[in-house]
Amino acid sequence: MADWNDPRQAQQGFGSVPRAGGDVASRTTFDAGLRKYMLSIYNYMASGILLTGIIAMLTANSGLAYSFASGPMMWIVALSPLAIVFAMSFGMNKFSKGTLQAMYWGFAVLMGLSLSTIFLVYTGASIAVTFFATAGAFAGLSLFGYTTQKDLSGWGSFLIMGVVGLIIASVINIFLQSEALMWAVSFLGVLIFAGLTAYDTQKLKNIYSSVRGTPMMDKVVIMGALNLYLDFINMFLFLLRFMGATRE
Template identity: 75%
Template sequence: MANWNEPRTTQPGFGSVPRAGGAVVFDEGLRRHMLSIYNYMTSGVLLTGIVALLTANSGLALTFATGPMRWIVALAPLAIVFAMSFGANKFSKTTLQAMYWGFAFLMGLSLSTIFLIYTGGSIAVTFFATAAAFAGLSLWGYTTDKDLSAMGKFLLMGVIGLIVASVINMFVGSAPLMYAISFIGVLIFAGLTAYDTQKLKEQYAQLRGTEWAGKAIVLGALTLYLDFINMFLFLLRFMGNSRS
């Protein structure tokens, strides 16, 4: 095990209170672990945003909004998410990293189409509002002593309900239903942000020192990335100003 992960061996003086060296090392390791997850997640979101903005400014967004390319840029990121989630045991950390960056890039191509619908100013305002909400919710999930596992099961069921409702509304085309889905979607992914943060924090105790620790950083970043992007997209339906 690396030296930075070893407790100090200096003997305490007579009458001094021994320090809980193991606890200090664990806390430091946990902070580094979570910081790595946040760095990956933030870098992925920034890559997506830059690619989306450049694609929109180049005029290629319209290509990705219509025709066969629409389905390619929409389904390719989903395929990568499933591959990373269910094939993590087969992939190395390096492979998972490459898949994560590829996913973030493809999401940028897909999300470039929102610039065809909403004004750039309203997209920026919604992005920063989402970032502020995400930071607060993730901090609460990291620091709270409340067990959020029961809430997590309820929220995951809610995600399934959102998918079903969204598919139905593709055929119905109801504006009130769309806003209802968006409102519930914001609440669900806000809750998932706190729940997933707590879950990632708790996983560290089981994974530290194992080969899975590196993979967990990439997969954890993917989880928080999805929470952020989904909350952003649902919130954009309320805060976004239409170009038409």
């Protein structure tokens, strides 16, 4: 997603004469629009996660998950969502709102197929407990990002570097098969995506003032939902390594 600067609200100077009701009305309208904008993002995100969960459970219960656990199909369902994320991110300005919506829902379905394999490894009860723990943590972190007066923009580069480090460490561990490295990656993964949840929420809030009333806002809502979806799912998967009970 493209970065937009957060324009600072002009402060009324000392000794100036306020316009009767003007500033209050403007602020109220802005706040109402911001709440509607953020609610749209959360609705898209929650709907995407719900769709992913339904697809994952149906696929696991049907037995199709076994075909996604190994072989060529494993790589197809694992890499296809990644390809969609890159296409949406780099083609955001080019694609229409309808195209981005279709890609988002397609991404959610493919993620459901990919995540169906966790039901082959972990018990349904432990998956549910981890999901609700993640939902609670996500809600708290997103609320912090929305309400804090602290500028979190400085976290961005550090957190992105952390994600790159996680990917590199995970690839290395495919060959090393180190349990200690696996636990270290999982612990850092939880922390990094927790930080990204707060950071992305504040970033989306700040972007609103730049895109409100423009055709770009609908696209930003979809891309914002995608970002928060990815924060949630990654935090869930890393937490699952700690909280998941493996099947006998």
